[in-house]
Amino acid sequence: MDLRPGADSCYKCTSCDTSCPVAEVDDSFPGPKFQGPEQWRLKRKEDTEIDDSITGCSNCMRCDGACPSDVPLSQMHNTARGEYVDNQMTKLSREYLRNRILANYGTLAGIGSKVPRLTNAIMGNSLVQKLNERVLGITAERDFPEFADQTFRSWWKQRGGPNVESDEKRIAYFHGDYANYNTVEVAKALVRVYEAFGYEILVPDQRCSGTPMFANGMLDDARRSAAVNVESLGDAIEQGYDVVASCTSCSMALRQEYPELFDFEGTETVAANTYDALEYLLINENVIDPLSEVDAADHDIPDFAYHAPCHSRNQGLDRQAVELFRHLDGVDVADVGDSCSGISGTYGWKEEKYEYSMEIGEEMFEHMEHAAGETGMTECPTCSMQMEHGTGYEIDHPLQVLEAALVDTDVEI
Amino acid sequence: MAIESDVVVVGGGLAGATAALSAARGGAHVHLISANESTLRQASGLIDALGYPVADADRGAEGGGAGADAAAGPLADPFAGVDDLPADHPYRLVGADALRKGLGLFDDAVGDLYRGGHTDRNALVATTSGRAKPTARYPRSMAPGLVSDERSTLLVGFEAATDFDAPLAAERLSAAGVPFDVDGVTVAFPGEYRADAAVTRLAHALERDEDAGGDRTTRQRLADRVRPHLDDDERVGFPAILGDSHVEEVRADLSERLGVEVFEVPTGPPSLPGIRLSDRLFEALDDAGVSMTTGTPVVDFETEEDGAGDDRIDRVFIDRNGARIPYAAEQFVLATGGLVGKGLGSDRERATEAVFGCHVPQPDDRMEWSEGGAFADHAFARFGVRIDGRGRPLDADRAPEFGNLTAAGGVVGGADVAREKSASGVSLATGLVAGRTAAEEV
Numbered sequence: 001m002d003l004r005p006g007a008d009s010c011y012k013c014t015s016c017d018t019s020c021p022v023a024e025v026d027d028s029f030p031g032p033k034f035q036g037p038e039q040w041r042l043k044r045k046e047d048t049e050i051d052d053s054i055t056g057c058s059n060c061m062r063c064d065g066a067c068p069s070d071v072p073l074s075q076m077h078n079t080a081r082g083e084y085v086d087n088q089m090t091k092l093s094r095e096y097l098r099n100r101i102l103a104n105y106g107t108l109a110g111i112g113s114k115v116p117r118l119t120n121a122i123m124g125n126s127l128v129q130k131l132n133e134r135v136l137g138i139t140a141e142r143d144f145p146e147f148a149d150q151t152f153r154s155w156w157k158q159r160g161g162p163n164v165e166s167d168e169k170r171i172a173y174f175h176g177d178y179a180n181y182n183t184v185e186v187a188k189a190l191v192r193v194y195e196a197f198g199y200e201i202l203v204p205d206q207r208c209s210g211t212p213m214f215a216n217g218m219l220d221d222a223r224r225s226a227a228v229n230v231e232s233l234g235d236a237i238e239q240g241y242d243v244v245a246s247c248t249s250c251s252m253a254l255r256q257e258y259p260e261l262f263d264f265e266g267t268e269t270v271a272a273n274t275y276d277a278l279e280y281l282l283i284n285e286n287v288i289d290p291l292s293e294v295d296a297a298d299h300d301i302p303d304f305a306y307h308a309p310c311h312s313r314n315q316g317l318d319r320q321a322v323e324l325f326r327h328l329d330g331v332d333v334a335d336v337g338d339s340c341s342g343i344s345g346t347y348g349w350k351e352e353k354y355e356y357s358m359e360i361g362e363e364m365f366e367h368m369e370h371a372a373g374e375t376g377m378t379e380c381p382t383c384s385m386q387m388e389h390g391t392g393y394e395i396d397h398p399l400q401v402l403e404a405a406l407v408d409t410d411v412e413i
Numbered sequence: 414m415a416i417e418s419d420v421v422v423v424g425g426g427l428a429g430a431t432a433a434l435s436a437a438r439g440g441a442h443v444h445l446i447s448a449n450e451s452t453l454r455q456a457s458g459l460i461d462a463l464g465y466p467v468a469d470a471d472r473g474a475e476g477g478g479a480g481a482d483a484a485a486g487p488l489a490d491p492f493a494g495v496d497d498l499p500a501d502h503p504y505r506l507v508g509a510d511a512l513r514k515g516l517g518l519f520d521d522a523v524g525d526l527y528r529g530g531h532t533d534r535n536a537l538v539a540t541t542s543g544r545a546k547p548t549a550r551y552p553r554s555m556a557p558g559l560v561s562d563e564r565s566t567l568l569v570g571f572e573a574a575t576d577f578d579a580p581l582a583a584e585r586l587s588a589a590g591v592p593f594d595v596d597g598v599t600v601a602f603p604g605e606y607r608a609d610a611a612v613t614r615l616a617h618a619l620e621r622d623e624d625a626g627g628d629r630t631t632r633q634r635l636a637d638r639v640r641p642h643l644d645d646d647e648r649v650g651f652p653a654i655l656g657d658s659h660v661e662e663v664r665a666d667l668s669e670r671l672g673v674e675v676f677e678v679p680t681g682p683p684s685l686p687g688i689r690l691s692d693r694l695f696e697a698l699d700d701a702g703v704s705m706t707t708g709t710p711v712v713d714f715e716t717e718e719d720g721a722g723d724d725r726i727d728r729v730f731i732d733r734n735g736a737r738i739p740y741a742a743e744q745f746v747l748a749t750g751g752l753v754g755k756g757l758g759s760d761r762e763r764a765t766e767a768v769f770g771c772h773v774p775q776p777d778d779r780m781e782w783s784e785g786g787a788f789a790d791h792a793f794a795r796f797g798v799r800i801d802g803r804g805r806p807l808d809a810d811r812a813p814e815f816g817n818l819t820a821a822g823g824v825v826g827g828a829d830v831a832r833e834k835s836a837s838g839v840s841l842a843t844g845l846v847a848g849r850t851a852a853e854e855v
């Protein structure tokens with residue numbers, strides 16, 4: 001892929017550098033302007049190796065949104081990282097092994113979730129955590145996310161699939177690995193909310209969206225996953241379904257990273273027909289009027305400290321939850337500011353990045369503590385981990401709040 | 414279906430923010446859509462209204478000497494200069510009163526962050542290049558540095574932040590005849606940072622007063638390094654990187670350590686005062702109940718005919734990675750900026766307005782677009798849509814392009830904002846009117 005024209009449109013304004021959360025705390029990281037346009041210019045001269053600082057980038061993609069000149073920064077980072085891992089990283093190194101494991105969380109989760117209680121017990125064991133840190137470089141400071149007793153897909157199958165049929169209103173749900181194995185209640189909330197609005201739901205075959213793979217330069221793994229997803233979601237779109245994701249990194253991958261990195265047939269069609277779950281509802285349904293009739297106190301809905309994930313910010317979705325829940329009486333949803341949560345998927349799990357991750361998150365933690373209430377809200381499963389880790393709060397997804405307010409209540413939808 | 418509101422504002426720079434606030438105050442529910450993060454994050458943070466009378470523009474832009482008299486140099490009172498502007502200048506079209514009210518709206522929105530609202534007169538602010546710039550509003554952190562103040566001054570630059578050569582700036586200010594003694598010195602920024610560290614990184618270190626080694630914090634060390642150069646100086650100016658958002662705290666602390674008042678000098682992009690201003694306006698928009706979508710350009714629109722045979726805009730579409738998302742409203746405001754902000758496009762043939770294709774008057778012959786010389790009267794500097802007194806963009810026959818569209822800021826033609834030093838004022842005046850008109854009609 002030739003990204004040099006993009007490199008040429010950089011006019012060195014350094015907006016990207018000032019928006020980079022990693023450069024702000026990690027003095028060894030040269031920042032996105034170097035990672036992107038400068039590195040691409042250097043590469044014009046043959047034989048230039050990729051600078052190993054590329055592994056310092058967390059793939060938060062904030063630099064993308066900050067560039068006034070539409071330089072494709074994250075595409076450059078992803079491509080460079082892929083090249084670096086392919087050509088310059090020793091496949092036997094501890095770092096490679098660790099990154100490969102983190103990037104392929106879904107495969108491990110698939111095995112672990114077969115025996116959720118046992119896995120939870122083992123992973124929750126502090127000895128195992130110490131061992132992981134020493135042998136693999138996975139920080140012992142964090143608790144592994146617990147596996148749900150039953151995966152979402154198994155619940156869905158047991159339930160017999162959709163409860164609502166419709167020819168006009170049809171969505172194909174991309175749940176991703178996390179809502180399938182861990183936060184199953186988010187996936188169930190999506191089902192209940194969408195069915196309440198009259199949607200027929202399809203749960204198509206799918207693999208990991210690829211987000212953790214891009215972030216670790218495992219582009220071959222990502223390509224394999226993406227091929228399955230594009231084909232399966234493409235079929236669904238052909239049958240009149242729009243694709244909806246509850247995780248903003250998943251929707252980001254399908255919408256932006258796939259077309260930037262791959263060219264399977266149908267990649268563009270999938271990108272153009274994929275939406276975030278809340279976004280899609282707000283475009284197509286009147287959510288505001290029914291929500292305005294609800295009093296949060298009747299449903300034990302608490303106040304929230306809301307954090308917009310970087311990947312939702314990148315899609316221009318950072319305001320939608322705060323603005324929607326303004327219409328819900330009796331609830332204060334405070335935006336905890338525009339900083340990055342610091343975890344960026346797998347970044348904050350790496351032993352050598354853990355401290356940076358917490359330093360980046362500090363501003364968010366502080367704002368959360370100043371906000372009313374002791375419950376957090378976000379769309380991203382790893383931001384949610386970080387919010388919980390830093391404050392001890394319980395964290396909900398906006399769909400869960402909609403579920404509490406609108407489903408099985410006496411509100412007319 | 415579509416996302417619905419009363420007023421959709423297209424463009425998130427100063428003009429869009431002003432129009433959105435103005436419409437929200439008029440009682441409308443406003444949705445602000447912007448293709449990129451606010452351009453204010455790049456801007457110096459100074460709010461210029463009218464710095465140079467047009468007739469004297471050439472002399473003014475080159476010389477700009479401090480304390481020069483109004484006829485030869487900067488305008489003392491921007492309002493007094495409005496009547497001398499060309500008849501199709503936006504200030505003439507919307508009126509000096511709109512400028513006054515626009516500045517008032519700004520003062521209200523930014524509160525204690527800014528100074529200058531106590532008077533109609535321009536202030537002169539020293540810049541990093543050693544010029545004295547006439548401006549209507551300036552950040553509070555710059556207030557002790559005004560050129561009209563006669564206290565002797567030390568300017569301090571950092572080895573790391575290279576765009577402020579303090580000794581050179583001091584020399585130039587002296588040469589321009591400022592009414593005080595001024596010296597410049599360059600010191601190393603305390604602590605260990607990479608040579609190309611982002612200015613936000615340094616600002617952050619000052620704000621958090623990070624450990625700078627040897628049991629001293631960043632601010633302690635900085636004061637230690639500046640103190641030996643202080644002589645009899647009564648105030649000290651630093652490049653504007655004194656903290657992210659708690660600049661007053663940083664300034665107070667450094668002032669106390671140095672025993673003299675500390676101020677900021679406006680720098681080029683990226684600019685902390687610009688970032689602070691952008692954050693403050695964002696809060697004001699949020700408080701006013703304005704909805705915002707950022708990072709998504711408006712790429713298309715649909716019209717419908719009103720009863721009288723005129724076109725009205727029914728909805729605009731944003732592009733979100735290939736998905737087209739409709740935003741419907743009663744009224745629309747165009748605030749997409751000029752050639753730089755991408756509101757105006759140009760090919761070899763013509764300059765065009767990029768979103769709605771509004772009429773942009775221009776010479777037929779491209780050769781007439783500019784006359785030689787960097788500060789000469791470039792026709793293209795005045796490019797843009799033409800509006801009526803209520804902010805409606807006009808077609809070639811001087812009739813409103815659409816029944817429900819107003820325009821504001823850099824996309825509006827008729828002003829040479831770089832020469833006049835009027836960029837922000839034009840955005841405030843036209844933004845106020847565009848938002849007001851929109852709100853009146855929902």
Ligand SMILES: Cc1cc2nc3c(=O)[nH]c(=O)nc-3n(C[C@H](O)[C@H](O)[C@H](O)COP(=O)(O)OP(=O)(O)OC[C@H]3O[C@@H](n4cnc5c(N)ncnc54)[C@H](O)[C@@H]3O)c2cc1C
Pocket residue numbers: 423424425426427428429446447448449450451452453455456457458459460461462682709710711712748749750751753754755756768821822823824834835836837838840
């Ligand atoms: C580096 C810099 C320094 C400055 N310094 C000063 C100064 O010292 N004094 C002063 O008075 N003023 C200064 N300004 C000018 C001031 O900040 C404003 O830029 C000016 O008032 C014009 O404002 P605007 O909102 O019309 O346009 P812009 O600031 O250009 O904003 C246009 C906005 O529209 C958005 N946009 C464009 N096309 C679309 C689309 N299709 N869909 C959605 N959104 C779109 C852009 O993303 C942008 O947010 C400076 C500006 C810059 C950039």
Ligand code: SF4
Pocket residue numbers: 019020021022023031032035056057058059060061062063064073074077
């Ligand atoms: S993706 Fe995030 S971490 Fe990486 S360079 Fe860009 S802003 Fe920095």
Ligand code: SF4
Pocket residue numbers: 009010011012013014015016017032033036037066067068069070071073
């Ligand atoms: S923000 Fe864009 S134009 Fe500015 S330095 Fe970064 S890549 Fe270059």
